[in-house]
Amino acid sequence: MKYCFLIFILAAVPVFAVQELPEDQMFPDTNAGVHDDTGMEPFVNETEVFVEMSEDALSATETEPVADSKLMPPQNVTAFDVPHDDGEAIMVVWEPPPEKTPTRYLLEISGPDGLWHEVTETVMTQYRVSQLTNRVLYRFRVSAIYPEGVARSEPTDPVAPLDHWLKLGEVPVLIAIMIFVFFLLWFIQAARRGVELFVRRISGLTAVEDAIGRATEMGKPVLYVPGLSGIEDVGTLAALNILGEVARRTVHYDVKIICPNRDPIVYTIAREIVKETYASEGRPDAYDPDSVFYLVPDQFAFAAGVDGIMVREKPATIFLLGYFWAESLIMAETGASTGAVQIAGTDSVAQLPFFITACDYTLIGEELYAASAYLSREPMLLGTLKAQDYGKLSFLLAMVILTLLAVLFGIDTVGWVEVR
Amino acid sequence: MKRKIPMTIMFILAIWGGISYFVGKTPVRNFDNLLRNRLLLIVGAFAIILGLGSLIFHHSQKIRRKARFWQYSYVMLIALVVTTFVGLFGGVRGEGRLPTIFGGTMLGAHEGKVYAFMNRDELNTFMSNPASYADPDKALMDLPREMDAPEGEQVFLSRYHAALLRQEIELQHAGYEMADEPIPPMISPVSGETVRYRADFKISLQALYEGIMVPCGSTMFAMLAFYMCSAAYRAFRMRNLHAGILLVSAFIVMLGQIPLATVFIPWLHDLRQWILDVPNLASKRGIMIGVGLGASATSFKIILGIERAWLGGGDE
Known part of the structure; x- marks a missing residue:
């Protein structure tokens, strides 16, 4: 449980920070000027912090006439810093003209140079302007575009984007993670206490033992491809975890393993895993340093190389585990043509149909992550599988409850969980 | 220690990654970017050295053992040496010390005007940014003054472009007037008045990539169509109820894609869209939620040190 406290303390710090924030900062009064984390301060006093617009620019833009005085411009155009984000963004909102609806709106921005630049044309009445510079003052104006002409609003007050400590829009993610971590730690503790956890049979993983046994009987190697993605991909990490288990079995059965790699970092780790195993x-003494090797970084060159290995070496068993792109079918079909038993698994939803079609066994999505626990049968790892199931159950319940609340009572539950 | 050090490093960086996701302050984000981009690049650079070593070792072993099709390993090793040489001395776009051009480019004269032809990419690059062809040899020094860059715009040309310009000047002296605008290279204006024509080939990494890697990659990608046919044949065999449902659904989706079919069966397009938007999307989302949770669980298992298979087997 020591991890439990650590995770909760780390996770809870920003939550307490939210509670301490004054209300006026949560929803800033955009007409009052620029807001900082420490409170409201008028932008005119921030000459050391904010890059202000030149006097010429201010006077020039404010005195520009409306293009067509008969047409009504957008009303109440306001610009404000997007609250509790990582900066570089300003939200501009406006109301449509009262009498006639324009065909679209033109949003323009003016920075320190004082010139007006087009941001976008839109039919919406709000726009999030991003990729701005923090603590630099910007002004905005919106033009209503009619078939007869254009009516331009007055420029907004200058406003600067700011970065904030807590990204409030990510709080739903934080809550979901906390719930999931709770399940995770709960079941790990249960496994430690010796509670027997039932895990359903996954045929693709049950077949691993038989597939490697087949390679032993045939005296042919096992080919293991840990995906084409980099180490930053969790699917690759899962594939490397399974590689350890597969390598352990190849040692027992004295079967040669061939593991070509596309990414040099993945290659380095895969080599260490096999060597350590x-x-x-x-x-x-049985470890062959040539068994795990770096092939080529190009996607289709890699597919061609793996196809060549399949055709030349005729492996008895082929594992295609990890993240794949369009080359998945090229490799899986070539493997099928050689008569090898193929066990594939990927978290790439687009490639799953190809693997299901061309391979004997396919680990679908989360089964790839479960493989290491399933194969090793370590109680603590099995506990995490149960946590995954309960996590899914929580998501399902949350979806049902939030949908009912939205449908029956008209509550904006989407806004509760929306990640901004 | 062999395991504790990497696990400690991984734990600290993972917690940092989690914190930086929820914190919006610029210094935090900048440091996070430094870790993710710069440091990962450095680690990647070292890993590439290891990868190259592995590649050379693997193919040398094949040649030494006279393994099956060992001759191909010579192709790989020679290609590696040639590509490295061209990359080091020819540059990515031919800006290196190697003679970057065999021959030159096409020069044409038409109706009393001279046109310089380059290939499309080169022309675009040259026209958009002449300074990218800067050459320390200052090739313009040998050129007549009237052909210098306009006042205030100092333009340096590569040896190749200087030679090209010199040829143009020679043509001018022969009585031709320079055209103001280059004609797009794919349109030949040279109707019987071609003055010179020579092949244009650069010794550069880009030329090797575009001339060899891209066509080979395209060939592999094109083969996917044939693999799809054989996979579809296998998938659509009606062995059981599930395969039958798959066959019918796929038939409707494919038929609904064809405009002619929707003319005869107007509701086919809606049915196709319903299949894609409801049952198909629902199952995809189910898988994606599972993938998300599985990825989180795997991450936490590794962060907390429960999952250690990535460190290899064995004790501490």
């Missing part, structure tokens, strides 16, 4: 199983 051989050492830990008491067979360091």
Whole structure:
């Protein structure tokens, strides 16, 4: 439970920070000037902090006439810093003209240079202007575009984007993570206490043992492709976890393993995993440094290289686990043509149909992540599988409850969970 | 220690990654970017050295052992040496020390005007940013003054472009007038008045990539269409109820894609869209929620040190 406290303390710090914020900062009064984390301050006093607009620019823009005085411009155009974000963004909102609806609106921005630049044309009455510079003052104006002409609003008060400590829009993610971590730690504790956890049979993983046994009987190697993505992809990490388990079995059965890699960092880790596994199983002499190798970084060149290995070496078993793109079917079909038993698994939804079609067994989505726990049968790892199931159950319940609240009572539940 | 150090580093960086996701302050974000982009690049650079070592070792072993099709390993090693040489001395776009051009480019004269032809990419690059062809040899020094860059715009040309310009000047002296605008290279204005024509080939990494890697990659990608056909044949065999449902759904979706079919069966397009938007999307979302939770669980398992398979087997 020591991890539990650590995670909750880390997770709770920004939550307490939210509670301490004064109300006026949560929803700033945009007409009052620029707001900072520490309170409201008029922008005219911030000459050391904010980059102000030149006097010429201010006077020039304010005195520009409306293009067509008969047409009504957009009303109440206001610009304000997007609250509790990571900066570089300003929200501009306006109301449509009272009498006639324009075909679209033209939003313009003026920065320190005083010149007006087009931001976008839109039919909406709000726009989030991003990629701005923090603490630099900007002004905005909106033109209503009619078939007869254009009516331009007065420029807004200058406003500067600011970065904030807590990204409030991510709080739903934080809450979801906390719930999930709670389940995770709960079931890990349960596993430690010796509670028996039932995990359903996953045929693709049950077949691993048989597939490697087949390679032993045939005297042919096992080909293991840990996806084409980099180490930053969790699917690649899952594939590397399974590689350890597969390598352990190849040591036991004395089968050669071939592991080509596309990413140099993944190659380095895969090589260490296989090497360490051989050492830990008491067979360091059996480790072939040529078994795990770097092939090529290009996507289709890699597919061609793996196809070549399949055709030349005729492996008895092929594992295609990790993240794949369009090359998935090229490799899976070539493998099928060689008569190998193929076990594939990916978290790329677009490639799953190809693997299901061309491979003997396919680990669908989350089964890829479950593989390491399933194969090792370590109680603590199995506990995390149960946590995944309960996490899904929570999501399902949340979706049902929020949908009912929205449908029956008209509550904006989407706004509660929306990540901004 | 062999395991504790990487696990400690990983734990600290993972917690940092989690915190930086929820904190919006610029210094935090900048440091996060530094870790994610710059440091990862440095680690990647070292890993590439290891990868290259592995590649050379792997193919050398194949040649030494006379493994099956060992001759291809020579192709790989020679290609590696040639590409490295061209990359180091020819540059990415031919800006290196190697003679970057065989021959030159096309020069044409038409109705008393001279046109310089470059390939499309080169022309676009040259016209958009002449300074990208800066050459320390200052090739313009040998040129007549009237051909210098306009006042206030100092333009340096590469050896190749200087030679090209010199040829143009020679043509001018021969009585031709320079055209103001280059004609797009794909349109030939040279109707019987071609003065010179020579092949244009650069020794550069880009030329190797575009001339060899891109066509080979396209060939592999094109093969996907044939693999799809054979996979579709296998998938659509009606072996059981599920395969039958798949066959019928796929038939409707494919038929609904064809405009002619929707002319005869107007509701087919709506049915196709319903299949894609409701049952298909629902199952995809189910998988995606599972993937999201599985990815989170895997991350937490690694962060908390429960999952250690990525460190290899064995004890501490």
